[in-house]
Amino acid sequence: MQLISNMIEAHIFREGKSGIEFLLLKRSESEIYPGIWQMVSGKIKAGEKAFETALREIKEETGLTPVKLWAAPNINSFYQADKDYISFLPVFAALVNPDDEVTISKEHSEFKWVEIEEAKKILAWEGQRKSVDIIKEYYLNEKYFLNFVEIKL
Numbered sequence: 001m002q003l004i005s006n007m008i009e010a011h012i013f014r015e016g017k018s019g020i021e022f023l024l025l026k027r028s029e030s031e032i033y034p035g036i037w038q039m040v041s042g043k044i045k046a047g048e049k050a051f052e053t054a055l056r057e058i059k060e061e062t063g064l065t066p067v068k069l070w071a072a073p074n075i076n077s078f079y080q081a082d083k084d085y086i087s088f089l090p091v092f093a094a095l096v097n098p099d100d101e102v103t104i105s106k107e108h109s110e111f112k113w114v115e116i117e118e119a120k121k122i123l124a125w126e127g128q129r130k131s132v133d134i135i136k137e138y139y140l141n142e143k144y145f146l147n148f149v150e151i152k153l
Helices: 050-062 116-122 126-140
Strands: 002-004 007-016 019-027 040-043 068-080 085-095 108-115 149-151
Touching (some): 007 126, 019 050, 019 126, 040 050, 050 085, 116 126
Parallel strands (some): 002 085
Antiparallel strands (some): 068 085
């Protein structure tokens, strides 16, 4: 079995009227894991840094450009049975302007902005829900947010 890190996870959020809201995307029926709600994810291309992948995938999947990007203090993982490997995904938090328009790619059929508790109810995997909690805690409580590594854009 191999241990690999060839994908990223990027949670897009904005400041809403009652706190922060996360952008969730519904997987198209033609994609792997059809119909699930998720954040942005994607494969790292050769020669690309993980944060560059996050920025590229955010643009490709949503049309958005973050105003700030952080490496969250969390790594997600999953086991791929057919290829017998464990994949480790760096997690990014991307703040966008609240008025920016979302344009989804063919990978997704729908999108919605949701508050934290709804995001945690509809995200498929525990690690993704944990990332939402971490981002919420760090962003809303500034003393903890200092632990995030900001990536200068």
